[in-house]
Amino acid sequence: MKSTVTSRKSYPFGSMFSEDAMLIAKDFLTHEKQELKNLFVKEKDIDNIIVVGSGNGHYSDIAFNNNVKYIGIEPNYNVPTKEREGFHIVKKPFESISHHDLSRGKNLFVFWFNVSFYIDNYGDKLNELLRGGDVIFNSTWSRCKEGASVMDAYFKQVYIKYHSPFEYKNTVSEIINTQPLISRKIKNYTNMEIISNNINTIEIIYI
Ligand SMILES: C[S@@+](CC[C@H](N)C(=O)[O-])C[C@H]1O[C@@H](n2cnc3c(N)ncnc32)[C@H](O)[C@@H]1O
Numbered sequence: 161m162k163s164t165v166t167s168r169k170s171y172p173f174g175s176m177f178s179e180d181a182m183l184i185a186k187d188f189l190t191h192e193k194q195e196l197k198n199l200f201v202k203e204k205d206i207d208n209i210i211v212v213g214s215g216n217g218h219y220s221d222i223a224f225n226n227n228v229k230y231i232g233i234e235p236n237y238n239v240p241t242k243e244r245e246g247f248h249i250v251k252k253p254f255e256s257i258s259h260h261d262l263s264r265g266k267n268l269f270v271f272w273f274n275v276s277f278y279i280d281n282y283g284d285k286l287n288e289l290l291r292g293g294d295v296i297f298n299s300t301w302s303r304c305k306e307g308a309s310v311m312d313a314y315f316k317q318v319y320i321k322y323h324s325p326f327e328y329k330n331t332v333s334e335i336i337n338t339q340p341l342i343s344r345k346i347k348n349y350t351n352m353e354i355i356s357n358n359i360n361t362i363e364i365i366y367i
Pocket residue numbers: 165166167173176212213214215233234235236237252253254255272273274275277278279280
């Protein structure tokens with residue numbers, strides 16, 4: 161599959177969603193989903209959820225349950241997605257998104273499952289797209305001992321499936337050494353909070 165991602169190097173994204181790898185990341189994803197659902201309980205006036213790295217519609221169930229429009233941003237999959245009202249996939253990397261790809265109203269940008277790590281200069285693009293009232297939900301691996309150990313097991317599984325058993329260590333250490341907080345790059349925000357357990361850290365930024 162030809163990648164259109166402009167990030168630093170190529171990653172085995174297909175294997176990141178294999179059943180075995182997802183099983184290892186189960187507690188990360190359970191916490192992430194619960195916190196995303198909790199956000200909808202607190203934030204009643206979101207119009208659109210924009211899921212970055214959406215595949216062919218990850219978290220569209222949450223959008224439909226909360227009556228908000230769903231926009232997925234996904235450069236790497238050519239799986240035909242069934243477009244329907246309130247559901248749309250933009251087949252581009254986040255770096256290439258413009259206001260024309262989005263809808264009117266209050267946006268919730270969801271960077272799920274550590275996707276921010278793969279996006280070049282996400283701060284520049286967010287500062288261009290964000291409007292007052294928008295919210296960012298950024299989910300990454302917790303950097304504590306337990307988080308690092310689950311992340312290590314996850315990437316070992318991903319890269320073994322990808323037949324490149326030596327690469328996983330580099331990816332894990334790159335992630336550990338990368339600053340995970342999106343808020344550091346945002347010019348204007350009114351509030352932010354961090355919700356963390358041993359495996360998953362969520363950063364919520366209110367513009
Ligand atoms: C959600 S991330 C998963 C990362 C991995 N689970 C981890 O822990 O690091 C993978 C998804 O992000 C997508 N993706 C990668 N680079 C992207 C970019 N620049 N813009 C939008 N989506 C991107 C991939 O195609 C894939 O569907």
